[in-house]
Amino acid sequence: xxxxxxxxxxxxxxxxxxxxxxxxxxxxxxxxxxxxxxxxxxxxxxxxxxxxxxxxxxxxxxxxxxxxxxxxxxxxxxxxxxxxxxxxxxxxxxxxxxxxxxxxxxxxxxxxxxxxxxxxxxxxxxxxxxxxxxxxxxxxxxxxxxxxxxxxxxxxxxxxxxxxxxxxxxxxxxxxxxxxxxxxxxxxxxxxxxxxxxxxxxxxxxxxxxxxxxxxxxxxxxxxxxxxxxxxxxxxxxxxxxxxxxxxxxxxxxxxxxxxxxxxxxxxxxxxxxxxxxxxxxxxxxxxxxxxxxxxxxxxxxxxxxxxxxxxxxxxxxxxxxxxxxxxxxxxxxxxxxxxxxxx
Amino acid sequence: xxxxxxxxxxxxxxxxxxxxxxxxxxxxxxxxxxxxxxxxxxxxxxxxxxxxxxxxxxxxxxxxxxxxxxxxxxxxxxxxxxxxxxxxxxxxxxxxxxxxxxxxxxxxxxxxxxxxxxxxxxxxxxxxxxxxxxxxxxxxxxxxxxxxxxxxxxxxxxxxxxxxxxxxxxxxxxxxxxxxxxxxxxxxxxxxxxxxxx
Numbered sequence: 001x002x003x004x005x006x007x008x009x010x011x012x013x014x015x016x017x018x019x020x021x022x023x024x025x026x027x028x029x030x031x032x033x034x035x036x037x038x039x040x041x042x043x044x045x046x047x048x049x050x051x052x053x054x055x056x057x058x059x060x061x062x063x064x065x066x067x068x069x070x071x072x073x074x075x076x077x078x079x080x081x082x083x084x085x086x087x088x089x090x091x092x093x094x095x096x097x098x099x100x101x102x103x104x105x106x107x108x109x110x111x112x113x114x115x116x117x118x119x120x121x122x123x124x125x126x127x128x129x130x131x132x133x134x135x136x137x138x139x140x141x142x143x144x145x146x147x148x149x150x151x152x153x154x155x156x157x158x159x160x161x162x163x164x165x166x167x168x169x170x171x172x173x174x175x176x177x178x179x180x181x182x183x184x185x186x187x188x189x190x191x192x193x194x195x196x197x198x199x200x201x202x203x204x205x206x207x208x209x210x211x212x213x214x215x216x217x218x219x220x221x222x223x224x225x226x227x228x229x230x231x232x233x234x235x236x237x238x239x240x241x242x243x244x245x246x247x248x249x250x251x252x253x254x255x256x257x258x259x260x261x262x263x264x265x266x267x268x269x270x271x272x273x274x275x276x277x278x279x280x281x282x283x284x285x286x287x288x289x290x291x292x293x294x295x296x297x298x299x300x301x302x303x304x305x306x307x308x309x310x311x312x313x314x315x316x317x318x319x320x321x322x323x324x325x326x327x328x329x330x331x332x333x334x335x336x337x338x339x340x341x342x343x344x
Numbered sequence: 345x346x347x348x349x350x351x352x353x354x355x356x357x358x359x360x361x362x363x364x365x366x367x368x369x370x371x372x373x374x375x376x377x378x379x380x381x382x383x384x385x386x387x388x389x390x391x392x393x394x395x396x397x398x399x400x401x402x403x404x405x406x407x408x409x410x411x412x413x414x415x416x417x418x419x420x421x422x423x424x425x426x427x428x429x430x431x432x433x434x435x436x437x438x439x440x441x442x443x444x445x446x447x448x449x450x451x452x453x454x455x456x457x458x459x460x461x462x463x464x465x466x467x468x469x470x471x472x473x474x475x476x477x478x479x480x481x482x483x484x485x486x487x488x489x490x491x492x493x494x495x496x497x498x499x500x501x502x503x504x505x506x507x508x509x510x511x512x513x514x515x516x517x518x519x520x521x522x523x524x525x526x527x528x529x530x531x532x533x534x535x536x537x538x539x540x541x542x
Binding site: 031033034035036037038039303304306307308 | 382384391393
């Protein structure tokens with residue numbers, strides 16, 4: 001019975017996530033258009049009275065599904081097919097430990113696919129780094145110079161930003177005293193948001209998060225203009241779609257982590273929501289607040305995308321190794337010293 | 345030139361302040377620019393998009409689209425078959441067959457029996473328009489030129505004159521008097537219509 005319940009939960013969450021991804025693409029296209037003084041998709045669905053092109057994601061999805069999946073003759077076929085699978089599986093696995101609502105033994109429902117995982121945040125980073133294998137393998141298997149350079153860049157990018165990404169959260173982890181994401185939310189609910197105790201960590205996490213999700217200004221592996229799509233040059237149809245889904249799920253995961261670690265999770269200062277509350281109304285309120293915050297972070301990421309130009313390869317390395325890592329270490333050391341003084 | 349030449353001016357790159365090196369103030373300014381554009385489209389209706397089939401794009405006055413053959417004030421084709429446009433055409437897309445003008449047309453010696461422009465070959469440079477001594481050929485603002493076959497895109501004299509009839513109100517001839525009455529066009533001698541030469 002329990003197993004069936006978990007399966008149903010996974011099914012619902014995975015599908016809601018995919019729907020969210022589809023509409024994120026619509027949001028992204030709209031924001032892209034607006035920042036360039038255009039209108040964006042506004043036709044699809046007009047025949048049925050649906051405004052603002054809101055059916056566009058359905059059309060996009062149907063197009064992806066129906067398109068011929070061309071496999072070029074010169075690719076390394078097993079790896080070529082494996083790469084998008086890794087990309088999407090890693091992204092979905094990473095989301096498994098993200099609590100998107102209240103979680104606890106007293107709650108009627110755990111809003112997390114895999115609750116009570118003490119190493120929560122470490123799992124997200126471990127699996128999130130696996131997603132890079134999808135990109136690197138795609139670049140290698142495509143047997144194509146552009147894709148290969150894209151894959152190379154991705155691996156170079158990985159060793160640059162993973163360290164500051166991991167270091168940046170240690171401050172808030174020290175303060176909250178746990179790696180469990182729910183415990184971190186609980187601490188923020190009882191005290192203050194993580195962005196207050198660790199503003200530098202927030203900044204470093206955000207910057208590294210852009211690199212982690214391959215989004216502008218760090219979309220070096222993709223780089224449409226110079227690498228013709230980079231690692232996914234040779235991909236078409238749903239294989240390309242899986243890279244896309246994986247990338248956007250990753251964006252959702254990183255945005256959710258930003259909210260959980262630094263934005264108080266479902267906590268709002270002026271609302272009487274607390275960790276111990278059970279029942280339907282607080283659960284729905286927490287879910288809504290959390291989703292709203294995540295949406296804000298995602299919109300911010302898209303906003304950044306249309307503001308900043310792409311970093312050069314060496315600039316990214318420079319930024320990560322010479323600025324972010326020392327700053328993250330400084331943040332960690334300062335947090336540790338202050339904690340030692342305060343808590344004795 | 346010596347290194348210590350007093351005329352030499354040494355220009356060093358500007359020093360970056362701490363704020364410059366952090367890039368954060370610049371990023372915030374950039375976000376403001378993007379936000380202004382997003383808000384302008386969302387709330388101010390500042391999008392430059394033209395909703396094409398419903399709204400038509402208004403071309404600039406010197407846009408070079410489909411050609412037309414102008415008519416004079418009597419409704420006859422203005423062209424005098426001097427071949428200057430065909431000579432000037434860098435794409436060699438104009439083909440004119442001239443003939444001696446009928447005696448009822450005392451103002452010219454020749455007129456075009458056939459005047460054909462291959463709109464697919466044309467590069468829309470406008471040199472035919474510049475070369476024409478009698479302002480008979482002009483490029484209109486029509487830009488939505490489509491066809492189902494190559495043959496359809498080869499415009500003969502009748503079609504070029506019909507382009508003039510279709511655009512004569514929106515784009516009056518730049519020189520010369522327009523035909524007096526569009527309704528009387530078909531009663532006067534029309535090119536490639538009726539027994540006599542147009």
